[in-house]
Amino acid sequence: MHIIRAESFICRAPIDTPVVNAFGAMTERVAVFLRLTDADGVSGWGEIWCNFPTIxxxxxxRLFDTFIAPRLLGQHIDNPAAWWAETDRALHLWGLQAGEPGAFSAALAGADLALHDLAARRAGLPLWRWFGGPGGHGGPVPAYASxxxxxxxxxxxxxxxxxxGHRAFKIKIGFGEQRDIATLRPVFAARQAGERVMVDINQGWDLRSAARMVGVLGEFPLTWIEEPLAAxxxxxxxAQVAGASAAPLAAGENLRGALEFHxxxxxxxxxxxxxxxxxxxxxxxxxxVARAVVGSGRAYCPHFLGGGIGQLASLHLLAAVRGPGLLEIDANPNPLRSLLAGPVLRVADGMVAVPEAPGLGIEPDAASFGRYVVARTAREA
Known part of the structure; x- marks a missing residue:
């Protein structure tokens, strides 16, 4: 892949109802989409995590435009994983010096996804097959409303x-015992056979609160309790909270680096x-990391709450790795997700079909989300 063009699209979409969690609220939906184009005119798409804070x-x-695009333009890249590892090492000191390694990591993650999408399109393979997924037709994967x-x-x-079409649901709690219980009891009273319910505290408890609240939550047959503590x-x-909880714990969106996951x-x-x-x-x-998770007997559940490119990449990763995990799908309105992923992301009886078309399974059209683009940068070799 001879990369000759790198573009970033900053998108902002207003919403009527804020998305609330224990540490704040999102009052708009944002996304940074990336497009890389090679000398043959083939493009690949990626997304940079940026949903909080939206500013x-x-x-x-700009981190992508300034530090990462120059490491792509004019380069011949045959192995995206090798390019990611080399660039991650190069960016490490910059991230430390700036005091924001997470921002550099997210910008690099979006570029890596775009490279893999581009490579899969060139190979004529859906991403999940490019990632080394199981042979034969890719069956659907389970999903949950988040x-x-x-x-x-x-x-x-x-x-x-x-x-x-959902059969599993994740609810935001962490607003005080009385309010949390009042939220959950009607949900469980109306729960139908076979449905699963999870809760997400978004790191909102300290140790004492978490150890007590997981016991309180034992009233409900929860599939998991997510981020009861800061990452x-x-x-x-x-371990103390896990030992006090009847439900398994979940976390990982705020871990960074293979060592932290292992x-x-x-x-x-x-x-x-x-x-x-x-x-x-x-x-x-x-x-x-996902393969190590499944190999250890745990469930790999890709976290995602952003735009359509990252949503589809998460679907392909789960389809490649499989195991007992579920795909997270934000149930709140977000045109930056639905305009891109909507054509292929359909839930039926709790399951989502895996695209078979090359790359992400769609050919993104920048015009489709153009009215939400507030800034766009293009650089060429």
Whole structure:
């Protein structure tokens, strides 16, 4: 792949109802999409994680434009994973010096996804096959509706997601015991046979609160309890909470680096592990982590709550790795997701079909989301 053009698209879409979690709220939907084009005119697409805080979108796009695009333009890249590893090493000191290794990691992740999409399109393969997925036709993968707001919105959103084909639902809690219980009881009273319910605290508890609240939540047959503690709390705190909980714990969206994931697996306190391929690692680093997760007997559940490019990349990664994991699909309105992923991302009886067309399975059209683009940069070799 001889890369001759690199583009970034910063997108902002207004929403009527904020997406609420324990540390704040998203009052708009944002995305940074990337497009890489080679000398043969083939393009690949990626996405940079930037959903919180939303003001970070412009900064992360500029990091890509300034530090990463020059490492792509004019280069002949045959092995995206080798390119990611080399570039990750080069960016490491810059991230440390700037005090923001996460922003550099996310910008690099988006570029890596675009390279893999480009390579898969050139090979005429869907991404999941390019990633080394199982032979034969790729069967559907299980999915769940995510981002469900607390209070009375939760039941209404569960009912809407059920009508849209979902059979598993994840609800935001962490707003105080009384409010959390009042959110969950109506949901479980209306739960139908075979449905699964998860909760997400978004790192909102300290150790004492988490150890107590997981016991309180034992009233409900939860599939998992997500991020009851801050991601950087020591392993012994996570182990203590896991030991007090009837439901398995889930985390991973805020882990960065293969070492952190392998330490989490060695700690044996997570039942569900959730790397976000747009936040760290792209496909090159996420794939080996995901395979290690499944190989250890845990479930790989890709985290994602952004635009359509990252959503489809997450689907292909899960389809390649498989195991007992579920695909996260944000149930809140987001045109930056639906305009791109909508044509192929359809839920039926809790399952999502895996695209068979080359690359992501769609040919993104920048004009389709053009009205939401607030800034666009193009660089050429």
């Amino acid at each position: 970070g979108a412009e900064h992360r796009a 981002g469900l707001n607390p209070d009375t919105q939760a039941l209404a959103q569960v009912e809407a997601a059920r009508a849209a 950087d709390r020591p392993a012994w705190e996570w 330490q989490a697996l060695a700690g044996n306190h997570l039942g569900f592990v959730q790397p976000d391929c747009c936040k760290w690692g792209g496909a090159s680093a996420t794939l080996p």
